[in-house]
Amino acid sequence: MVTPLSFKQRAEYLDSQYEDHSDLFEIPTFESMGLRDRLEGKSGESGESGDTGSGSNHSPPHKVTYLCGNSLGLMPKSTPLLVNKELKAWGDRGVESHFRHPLENQGCVNWVDIDLPVVPLLAPIVGARQNEVACMGTLTMNLNSLLCSFYQPTETRYKILFEKHAFPSDYYAMLNQVRLHGLDEEDAIIQMAPRKGEFLLRTEDILSTIEKEGESIAVVCFSGIQYYTGQYFDMERITRAGHEKGCIVGWDLAHAVGNVEVKLHEWDVDFAAWCSYKYLNAGPGGIGGIFINSRFFEDSNWRPRLAGWWGNNSSIRFEMREEFEPIRGALGFRQSNPSVLDVVSLRSALETYEKCGGIKKLREKSKEMTGFLQELLVASEYYREKEEEGEPHFTIITPLKADERGAQISLLFGPGDVMERVFKYMNERGVICDDRKPNVIRLAPVASYNGFRDCYEGVRVMEEGLRVVSGGRESTNLQ
Numbered sequence: 001m002v003t004p005l006s007f008k009q010r011a012e013y014l015d016s017q018y019e020d021h022s023d024l025f026e027i028p029t030f031e032s033m034g035l036r037d038r039l040e041g042k043s044g045e046s047g048e049s050g051d052t053g054s055g056s057n058h059s060p061p062h063k064v065t066y067l068c069g070n071s072l073g074l075m076p077k078s079t080p081l082l083v084n085k086e087l088k089a090w091g092d093r094g095v096e097s098h099f100r101h102p103l104e105n106q107g108c109v110n111w112v113d114i115d116l117p118v119v120p121l122l123a124p125i126v127g128a129r130q131n132e133v134a135c136m137g138t139l140t141m142n143l144n145s146l147l148c149s150f151y152q153p154t155e156t157r158y159k160i161l162f163e164k165h166a167f168p169s170d171y172y173a174m175l176n177q178v179r180l181h182g183l184d185e186e187d188a189i190i191q192m193a194p195r196k197g198e199f200l201l202r203t204e205d206i207l208s209t210i211e212k213e214g215e216s217i218a219v220v221c222f223s224g225i226q227y228y229t230g231q232y233f234d235m236e237r238i239t240r241a242g243h244e245k246g247c248i249v250g251w252d253l254a255h256a257v258g259n260v261e262v263k264l265h266e267w268d269v270d271f272a273a274w275c276s277y278k279y280l281n282a283g284p285g286g287i288g289g290i291f292i293n294s295r296f297f298e299d300s301n302w303r304p305r306l307a308g309w310w311g312n313n314s315s316i317r318f319e320m321r322e323e324f325e326p327i328r329g330a331l332g333f334r335q336s337n338p339s340v341l342d343v344v345s346l347r348s349a350l351e352t353y354e355k356c357g358g359i360k361k362l363r364e365k366s367k368e369m370t371g372f373l374q375e376l377l378v379a380s381e382y383y384r385e386k387e388e389e390g391e392p393h394f395t396i397i398t399p400l401k402a403d404e405r406g407a408q409i410s411l412l413f414g415p416g417d418v419m420e421r422v423f424k425y426m427n428e429r430g431v432i433c434d435d436r437k438p439n440v441i442r443l444a445p446v447a448s449y450n451g452f453r454d455c456y457e458g459v460r461v462m463e464e465g466l467r468v469v470s471g472g473r474e475s476t477n478l479q
């Protein structure tokens with residue numbers, strides 16, 4: 001008789017089936033995180049991967065299990081090298097590095113064009129043509145800036161449709177866009193909530209709202225992936241439905257970019273904005289990006305925008321003329337000269353992303369890894385299909401189908417303060433994930449630097465935490 005593999009053995013087997021790129025990243029250790037390493041001096045569960053020890057002279061430092069790329073992706077090792085080159089250029093040549101970079105022979109770019117090499121790296125990740133993408137600003141600023149161009153309410157078509165429980169920054173942006181036009185938010189904002197007792201928005205409900213209200217909707221603007229539940233919306237169908245009713249359709253891709261394979265051009269999306277610090281690993285507060293469909297550039301004078309000199313015809317930019325001739329394409333929406341340090345940090349991250357296989361390969365691995373994480377969670381004795389009263393437990397509020405989510409799985413804990421206690425337990429034991437009040441923990445294995453073994457380790461420690469919270473001993477049934 002063949003004995004089935006344990007989860008741990010399967011994790012090891014699955015890891016052996018994929019190239020390991022984790023070496024391209026700085027993975028925090030117990031020591032660097034300021035955590036007490038409970039494995040110090042003994043070979044424990046997670047030490048068997050060769051990571052045992054606490055940074056002593058004899059063994060490599062014990063890495064934490066980082067499952068938090070949905071919040072802030074890890075730092076590529078190449079990033080400090082690239083950033084340091086720009087600091088050196090600043091030190092060596094000051095302003096002249098804009099046109100005469102001292103390290104051009106080492107692949108550095110004159111600052112005046114610093115963001116241009118990033119565009120061909122970004123475009124395939126979002127399924128765009130190169131003239132449809134620009135790297136600029138930050139997510140909320142870009143969303144506001146794009147809405148200034150795309151949200152042009154008229155007497156009869158003036159509403160914005162988006163999610164109830166959208167990320168608060170998006171809500172504030174939409175609310176104030178409506179106010180800027182002097183409209184009544186009660187009337188001009190439609191926020192779609194899941195049905196009573198459900199966590200996810202049903203596509204059919206979104207489509208029927210568009211069908212019903214579409215003629216009064218100016219802009220439909222959902223997030224590609226919902227930050228709290230991890231739900232990946234059917235972007236293609238929603239975009240099509242919006243267009244059939246004459247609406248503009250835009251997307252906030254904060255949690256989608258670099259995580260799932262979006263095809264903005266093919267799906268005929270009008271506009272999109274994203275940040276680069278989650279699955280793209282460009283660093284905290286990293287420079288964001290925009291997509292504008294090339295349809296809009298057929299007319300060279302296409303619509304007013306929040307403008308600045310960096311969007312102007314680059315051949316006359318420094319002549320300081322009072323002539324605004326925007327670059328035809330997304331680059332024409334840039335306002336300021338970009339932060340060189342932020343741009344090279346993004347460039348380093350995108351080059352690393354390519355080395356890890358690019359979006360297609362990474363998404364394949366991600367689907368399998370998150371599927372494995374789900375299996376582990378569902379096998380837990382604390383897992384319940386639905387919330388219940390009484391004993392500590394958790395449910396999964398993310399869609400269970402791989403095509404309806406990205407890397408992230410969101411867990412809803414109960415009762416009372418169980419989530420907070422389990423979260424603390426995990427964090428103290430080097431499982432780094434994030435909590436969203438009041439009672440959700442989000443786990444996100446990232447294909448470029450996590451392995452199946454991280455999923456195993458994360459759930460093992462979480463189970464242990466649940467056992468302790470339930471009044472038991474530190475142990476787990478997970479094999």
Ligand SMILES: Cc1ncc(COP(=O)(O)O)c(C=O)c1O
Pocket residue numbers: 138139140141167169170223227252254255275
């Ligand atoms: C969906 C969503 N929208 C907006 C934001 C805000 O991003 P920023 O602070 O970069 O504008 C975030 C941040 O995580 C987000 O997840």
